[in-house]
Amino acid sequence: MIEGYLLGMIVTAMLVAGGYFLKFWAQTRDPLFLGFGAAFIIEGLNRTAFLFVAESTDQQPLIYSIRLLSYLLILASIAYKNRRR
Numbered sequence: 001m002i003e004g005y006l007l008g009m010i011v012t013a014m015l016v017a018g019g020y021f022l023k024f025w026a027q028t029r030d031p032l033f034l035g036f037g038a039a040f041i042i043e044g045l046n047r048t049a050f051l052f053v054a055e056s057t058d059q060q061p062l063i064y065s066i067r068l069l070s071y072l073l074i075l076a077s078i079a080y081k082n083r084r085r
Contacts, residue, residue: 007050014044035077039070046070 021037024030046066053060 004051007047011044011047014040014047018044030081032077032081035073035080039073039077042066042070042073 018037018040021033021040025033025037043066046063049063049066
């Protein structure tokens with residue numbers, strides 16, 4: 001019961017953070033904000049999937065591959081930002 005509540009708080013925080021980054025991206029068109037916003041939204045949706053999985057363990061490869069995608073998106077946006085200078 002408490003796990004679902006805490007998971008909901010984590011999902012809400014990630015989606016709000018993703019929304020803020022996308023808002024800043026819309027103002028500045030900086031690809032770093034786009035990468036961070038997309039990564040936070042992907043991670044929030046990934047955490048939402050925990051609610052619908054029968055066994056909500058971190059041992060499932062699909063969950064880790066989605067997390068890997070979001071972290072690689074952050075790294076790619078940082079590398080792209082530093083490369084443009």
